[in-house]
Amino acid sequence: MPDPTLIPVKASSIDTWSYESDVLVAGFGIAGATAAIEAARAGADVLVLERLGGAGGAAAMSGGFIYLGGGTPLQNALGFDDSAENMKAFMKAALGPGVDDAKIDAYCDGSVDHFNWLIDAGVVFDESFWGEPGWEPPHSEGLMYSGGENSAPFNKVIPPAPRGHLPRKSASDDGEQAGGYMLMKPLIETAEALGARTLYDSRVQALVIDENNRVVGLTVRQYGVSIAIKARRGVVLATGSFAYDDTMLRDHAPRIEGRPAASIESHDGRAILMSQAIGAATAHMDATEVAIFCDPQLMARGILVNGRGQRYINEDTYPGRIAQETLLHQGGDAFLIIDELLYEKALQTESTSAIMRGTPKWVCESVEELENEIGLPKGSLQSTVELFNHHAASGSDPVFSKKSEWLTPITTPIAAYDLRGMTGGFTLGGLKTTVDAEVLHVSGEPIPGLFAAGRCTSGVCAGGYASGASLGDSSFFGRRAGKRAAAR
Amino acid sequence: MPDPTLIPVKASSIDTWSYESDVLVAGFGIAGATAAIEAARAGADVLVLERLGGAGGAAAMSGGFIYLGGGTPLQNALGFDDSAENMKAFMKAALGPGVDDAKIDAYCDGSVDHFNWLIDAGVVFDESFWGEPGWEPPHSEGLMYSGGENSAPFNKVIPPAPRGHLPRKSASDDGEQAGGYMLMKPLIETAEALGARTLYDSRVQALVIDENNRVVGLTVRQYGVSIAIKARRGVVLATGSFAYDDTMLRDHAPRIEGRPAASIESHDGRAILMSQAIGAATAHMDATEVAIFCDPQLMARGILVNGRGQRYINEDTYPGRIAQETLLHQGGDAFLIIDELLYEKALQTESTSAIMRGTPKWVCESVEELENEIGLPKGSLQSTVELFNHHAASGSDPVFSKKSEWLTPITTPIAAYDLRGMTGGFTLGGLKTTVDAEVLHVSGEPIPGLFAAGRCTSGVCAGGYASGASLGDSSFFGRRAGKRAAAR
Numbered sequence: 001m002p003d004p005t006l007i008p009v010k011a012s013s014i015d016t017w018s019y020e021s022d023v024l025v026a027g028f029g030i031a032g033a034t035a036a037i038e039a040a041r042a043g044a045d046v047l048v049l050e051r052l053g054g055a056g057g058a059a060a061m062s063g064g065f066i067y068l069g070g071g072t073p074l075q076n077a078l079g080f081d082d083s084a085e086n087m088k089a090f091m092k093a094a095l096g097p098g099v100d101d102a103k104i105d106a107y108c109d110g111s112v113d114h115f116n117w118l119i120d121a122g123v124v125f126d127e128s129f130w131g132e133p134g135w136e137p138p139h140s141e142g143l144m145y146s147g148g149e150n151s152a153p154f155n156k157v158i159p160p161a162p163r164g165h166l167p168r169k170s171a172s173d174d175g176e177q178a179g180g181y182m183l184m185k186p187l188i189e190t191a192e193a194l195g196a197r198t199l200y201d202s203r204v205q206a207l208v209i210d211e212n213n214r215v216v217g218l219t220v221r222q223y224g225v226s227i228a229i230k231a232r233r234g235v236v237l238a239t240g241s242f243a244y245d246d247t248m249l250r251d252h253a254p255r256i257e258g259r260p261a262a263s264i265e266s267h268d269g270r271a272i273l274m275s276q277a278i279g280a281a282t283a284h285m286d287a288t289e290v291a292i293f294c295d296p297q298l299m300a301r302g303i304l305v306n307g308r309g310q311r312y313i314n315e316d317t318y319p320g321r322i323a324q325e326t327l328l329h330q331g332g333d334a335f336l337i338i339d340e341l342l343y344e345k346a347l348q349t350e351s352t353s354a355i356m357r358g359t360p361k362w363v364c365e366s367v368e369e370l371e372n373e374i375g376l377p378k379g380s381l382q383s384t385v386e387l388f389n390h391h392a393a394s395g396s397d398p399v400f401s402k403k404s405e406w407l408t409p410i411t412t413p414i415a416a417y418d419l420r421g422m423t424g425g426f427t428l429g430g431l432k433t434t435v436d437a438e439v440l441h442v443s444g445e446p447i448p449g450l451f452a453a454g455r456c457t458s459g460v461c462a463g464g465y466a467s468g469a470s471l472g473d474s475s476f477f478g479r480r481a482g483k484r485a486a487a488r
Numbered sequence: 489m490p491d492p493t494l495i496p497v498k499a500s501s502i503d504t505w506s507y508e509s510d511v512l513v514a515g516f517g518i519a520g521a522t523a524a525i526e527a528a529r530a531g532a533d534v535l536v537l538e539r540l541g542g543a544g545g546a547a548a549m550s551g552g553f554i555y556l557g558g559g560t561p562l563q564n565a566l567g568f569d570d571s572a573e574n575m576k577a578f579m580k581a582a583l584g585p586g587v588d589d590a591k592i593d594a595y596c597d598g599s600v601d602h603f604n605w606l607i608d609a610g611v612v613f614d615e616s617f618w619g620e621p622g623w624e625p626p627h628s629e630g631l632m633y634s635g636g637e638n639s640a641p642f643n644k645v646i647p648p649a650p651r652g653h654l655p656r657k658s659a660s661d662d663g664e665q666a667g668g669y670m671l672m673k674p675l676i677e678t679a680e681a682l683g684a685r686t687l688y689d690s691r692v693q694a695l696v697i698d699e700n701n702r703v704v705g706l707t708v709r710q711y712g713v714s715i716a717i718k719a720r721r722g723v724v725l726a727t728g729s730f731a732y733d734d735t736m737l738r739d740h741a742p743r744i745e746g747r748p749a750a751s752i753e754s755h756d757g758r759a760i761l762m763s764q765a766i767g768a769a770t771a772h773m774d775a776t777e778v779a780i781f782c783d784p785q786l787m788a789r790g791i792l793v794n795g796r797g798q799r800y801i802n803e804d805t806y807p808g809r810i811a812q813e814t815l816l817h818q819g820g821d822a823f824l825i826i827d828e829l830l831y832e833k834a835l836q837t838e839s840t841s842a843i844m845r846g847t848p849k850w851v852c853e854s855v856e857e858l859e860n861e862i863g864l865p866k867g868s869l870q871s872t873v874e875l876f877n878h879h880a881a882s883g884s885d886p887v888f889s890k891k892s893e894w895l896t897p898i899t900t901p902i903a904a905y906d907l908r909g910m911t912g913g914f915t916l917g918g919l920k921t922t923v924d925a926e927v928l929h930v931s932g933e934p935i936p937g938l939f940a941a942g943r944c945t946s947g948v949c950a951g952g953y954a955s956g957a958s959l960g961d962s963s964f965f966g967r968r969a970g971k972r973a974a975a976r
Contacts, residue, residue, distance in 0.1 A: 002932030007767075098742025251771040251920065254586025254950065276930045277767040279495070283739040286774035308887050310798050329817040377886035379875050387871045398865035399796050432739065442764045444490030462742065 006274050009219050009228070011210045017217065017230040019199070021047035023485045024218060024231035026204045026271060029057020031238035031454025031474040033187040035482030037121065040194035044233060044486035048196055049220060051203040051239070051266045055188045056181070058240055058264045058426075058455075059471055063136045064179020065146050066475065067468030069163035070108055072115040074143055078129045082161035084108040089158045090149055091460060094321075095469065098284060098462040106435040107460055107476055114476050115165065122186030124168040133296035135319055135467070136179070138350045140169045147466025148318035152401035164468045183471065204239065206274050207450070213278065215449035234449050234485030237439070238478060241455035242269025243426040252285035253427050255327055261291050261424030263455075271456040272430050280450070281442045283458035285429035289465045292323035293422040294336060295353040297346045300406050302338035303388055304419075306330040309371065309380025311388065314400035320465050327423040334419040335374055337385070339410045360415035370414050385410055428465065430457045437481035449488075451481040494762050497707050497716070499698045505705070505718040507687070509535035511973045512706060512719035514692045514759060517545020519726035519942025519962040521675040523970030525609065528682035532721060532974035536684055537708060539691040539727070539754045543676045544669070546728055546752045546914075546943075547959055551624045552667020553634050554963065555956030557651035558596055560603040562631055566617045570649035572596040577646045578637055579948060582809075583957065586772060586950035594923040595948055595964055602964050603653065610674030612656040621784035623807055623955070624667070626838045628657045635954025636806035640889035652956045671959065692727065694762050695938070701766065703937035722937050722973030725927070726966060729943035730757025731914040740773035741915050743815055749779050749912030751943075759944040760918050768938070769930045771946035773917035777953045780811035781910040782824060783841040785834045788894050790826035791876055792907075794818040797859065797868025799876065802888040808953050815911040822907040823862055825873070827898045848903035858902050873898055916953065918945045925969035937976075939969040 022044035025032045032048055033055070039046045048055075069075065070084035087108040092099055119125075130137035130144045137144050146164025148154060167182040177185075192198070201222060208217035208228060217230040242248040243260035248269045250257055260267070272282065296319045304322065306312050313325045326334045338346070338360070347357070364370040371381035389409035391397055397407055431439050431452045438446035439457075453459075459473035510532035513520045520536055521543070527534045536543075557563065558572035575596040580587055607613075618625035618632045625632050634652025636642060655670040665673075680686070689710060696705035696716060705718040730736040731748035736757045738745055748755070760770065788804045792814075801813045814822045826834070826848070835845065852858040859869035877897035879885055885895055919927050919940045926934035927945075941947075947961035 004931050004933060006931045007929075096742065098738050098740075098745070250586050251769075251946075252586075252773070254584065257586070273930045276764065276769070279765040279767065281739075281764070282770075282773075284774075285740070285770075286772075379878060380887050383871050383875045387867050390867060399868050441495075442761045443492050443494045445492060458739075 005205050006277050008207045008209050008278050011208050011216050014208065014228045016228065018227035019047060020230040020232065021045050021197070022233040023236060023482065024229055025049065025236045025238060026218060027057060027238035027240060028055035028188070028198065029238060029240060029454060030059035030184060030187065030471055031478035031481070032057070032236070033184065033191050034475045034478035035236040035238060035453060035485070036191040036196040037187065037194060038479045038482030039486040040191065040196050042483055042486035046196040047229065048191070048198045049202040049204060050198060050200050053200050055198065056184045058262065058267065059474070060181050060184040061264065062180035062262060062471065063467070064167050064183045065164045065468030065471060066118070066183070067146065067163050067466055067472035068111050068115045068165045069161055070111040072112050072165065074115065074125050074127065074165060075161060077127050078143055080161045081159070082163070084111065086159050086161065087111065087163065090147070090154060093154060093158065094147055094466060095461045095464040099460065100458070100462065102435050104460050107473060110476065117479070121190045123183055125165055126168045129162065132349060133300040133316065134351050134353055135296060136352045137166060138352045142166055142168065146318060146468050148321050151317040151403060152314045204270060204274070207235070207278055209278060212448070215447060231449065233488040234451055236481045236485050237271040237275065237450070237452040237456050238454045239271040239456050240264070240267040241427040241430070242272060243267045245269040252429065253288050256288050256290070256425045259424035260426060262289065263426040267455070271452065275431055275439055275450065275452070278447065279441045280447060281432040281440045282430060283432040284462045287428035287461060287463050288425045289320065289428055289470065290323035290327045290423050290425035292319060292326055292419060293356050294417060294419055295346070295351050295356040297349045297351045297353065298338060298357060299336060301342040301346050302336045303384070303410065305335050305337060305381060305384055307333035309376040309384055311384055311400060314397070314402040316402050316406045318466065320467060323423050324465065326419070332420065332423060336417040336419055337381070337410065338415055340413045340415070341411065342408060343415060358417070361418040363413055363415040365412055367414060370416055374416055427455065428458070428461045430455060433457045433477065436484045437477045438484065451485045453478040453481040493693050494765050496695045496697050496766050499696050499704050502696065502716045504716065506715035507535060508718040508720065509533050509685070510721040511724060511970065512717055513537065513724045513726060514706060515545060515726035515728060515942070516543040516676070516686065517726060517728060517942060518547035518672060518675065518959055519966035519969070520724070521672065521679050522963045522966035523724040523726060523941060523973070524679040524684040525675065525682060526967045526970030527974040528679065528684050530971055530974035534684040535717065536679070536686045537690040537692060538686060538688050541688050543686065544672045546750065546755065547962070548669050548672040549752065550668035550750060550959065551955070552655045552671045553652045553956030553959060554606070554671070555634065555651050555954055555960035556599050556603045556653045557649055558599040560600050560653065562603070562613050562615065562653060563649060565615050566631055568649045569647070570651070572599065574647050574649065575599065575651065578635070578642060581642060581646065582635055582954060583949045583952040587948065588946070588950065590923050592948050595961060598964065605967070609678045611671055613653055614656045617650065620837060621788040621804065622839050622841055623784060624840045625654060626840045630654055630656065634806065634956050636809050639805040639891060640802045692758060692762070695723070695766055697766060700936070703935060719937065721976040722939055724969045724973050725759040725763065725938070725940040725944055726942045727759040727944050728752070728755040729915040730760060731755045733757040740917065741776050744776050744778070744913045747912035748914060750777065751914040755914070755943070759940065763919055763927055763938065763940070766935065767929045768935060769920040769928045770918060771920040772950045775916035775949060775951050776913045777808065777916055777958065778811035778815045778911050778913035780807060780814055780907060781844050782905060782907055783834070783839050783844040785837045785839045785841070786826060786845060787824060789830040789834050790824045791872070791898065793823050793825060793869060793872055795821035797864040797872055799872055799888060802885070802890040804890050804894045806954065808955060811911050812953065814907070820908065820911060824905040824907055825869070825898065826903055828901045828903070829899065830896060831903060846905070849906040851901055851903040853900055855902060858904055862904055915943065916946070916949045918943060921945045921965065924972045925965045926972065939973045941966040941969040
């Protein structure tokens, strides 16, 4: 449906500014909160707009991973060596193709500082490491591998280090709070303590521009009325992804159309569109994070095959890599093959993903029977299992280099999970920004007065993903957006 | 490098219009030529700008396929049944995900008419069919399968028909002219005969807009000087893809960065950027056509394996599908395995792609030896060949449904071609347009006065490709752009 309210409004046409601030932040998720903190610390009067009735955004409902490295105090305390150079090498290899090298360089060089900044803001990381396969640690472990650094194809060429930093979970009266909540709580409190004002139930509509095309405010829909809010120094857009806008998904990322995950309904892409309306550039609008609904403790032990009965990835890698490969490159069809012994072993492990265990759809006495039950091409699964078992017997996997600790020949009884349609994700593409979070015009020049961070921008991920990269670049470049907007 | 000359120019700031026309067309390739013809026929005074010193664009250097169907006179004369419904079903299945259904519907419903229109404009199609694997027919055959309609996974579910229509080649004093040249020659002559004026060596810079943001002209760089040209009724952008702009490739389609193919250097994406500068929407900027430098006569007879020694596609399909699957989903690594007998058979066939035959890189006495020479994972190629041969012996391919006519067990001596790095392509994404070739603003409303067609737009292809789809939608929607621009 056409939406003319996206079209920028001229400042000269505005009779009344309902509110004013130095820095006006749209969205009170992690990018908005970190921008508000830095802007306030730089001496700016800050007003934060939030579409929902409370702060936190998608971040507060997430697991809470932040991708940090280069030798953070937590990495050091737990005995892991890391360097900014190794972190850069990994991110450039795993998050592409087409990564923004300058953005990754800045992110990695500033990562230890960013860790310390989060600590100062009140985020707590427990000094413990979780080394098992999983989407998240089962308790409050503060560090975990979250991108496949310690498995093929990276572990042999780039010294691995765990970089998934997870805030301490908390038990409250309402039950345990996830890491994302425990990350956002101190950030929101810090922003408010620094004097950032907030307006809830306030949804951004369009940019307000002056006669020189400088962004000087926003129009906002509030309780059914459209108002104008002035930004004396700058506007920071931090309204999240476009995972809930079906038209944008169809035009840019059709593989996740109708299957948004780890995002919230307010992620409608509006900040992208209203910036494009004044010529903002975008990047990697097709890129998506993808999740797959299956316990990595099961996946690491079994073998994953596509709709043709072929293995397609080392099953011990980061489950998000498995999910991307499944949905983006294997047509979304996957089956997890596991035998009774390995299944029982997986069940005995601790996992936050136990809810994803379910039960296998098929259980058979032979590989041939299983192949037939699933409907895989005749001979395909038998051939795959035979080759896998042949090498697994000697502890090797020359095809996918799965680590020897996960290599056991698959015996019978044998079972399979049906993972077709079990993937979903959120979008990673968006506004093209500089390393200082300035929104770029398609001419290549920054748009005066306009800054952005988080999932309405294209961040450190161009194609690949690691857990924590989204909260990571949202907070890292959110801070820069706040600083820069306040600096006018 | 920032380029502020992309920023739209206000009409009020222009002192002198160097030229004027009713309809101003940027680019004299196939989209521009067809737009010029229809605009002139509608009574408009037409001026066509071309960056190079002559007309034709990438179309004139291409093979010349136009994707047409639904029962064209040529299909009928050659005994092929087709319907608009079957054509729609195929295009929606093969050219996605994320296709523009309305655009494909219009394209298919209008396809027979479009064929007749091309004939009227002087394009000649020989009444002959080429049924062999190949990128193009070796002679002047007018019809060929060009999208994989007659192979898996489509042939069993959608009644196949050949839809690659190829203009008659011609022998001139300079040697044989390809189909693309013979397509463009009559279109250019028709446009000129209808009175369309041309300005060569004239490169578009920016859009000129009036006080209501209506597009009323273009600024143009001509012999080092910037001039303004007025469009009384409308501007049609038809300047081709962005395959030669490295920044845009890196931001949107990084897999073909540094490997443009079937495009020309003037394809710099500028029409996309200068339209985005006034808020134009884009779609499917990641989509790319891909070609692979290998003779389909060889590929259909052999088996293709990826870097893990696994087959990944039915080798008898449209070679562009093979190329896309190779580059976009298999990391660009491919090897063609063929035995001596099949190799000799392929050499005895006629093919325009004979130049792509070369010689195998490896020739061995056993599959194991070949696997080792290539450096494939131990046992992988042996397992693949064993499964393939097992089924091929009985004329079946349950894994990829390659047709039985191409199924022969592979024996020794056995050889392999190294197809790594042998892919390249051009971009398919661009401006988002209506079925009437109006350029859409991100608000969803057409931008007044601005029309576009061809590879600066997102056409019928969202992800997949069929040979002829690009010249097809460029000419089909080019005509609509010209008509609509003239209609003000």
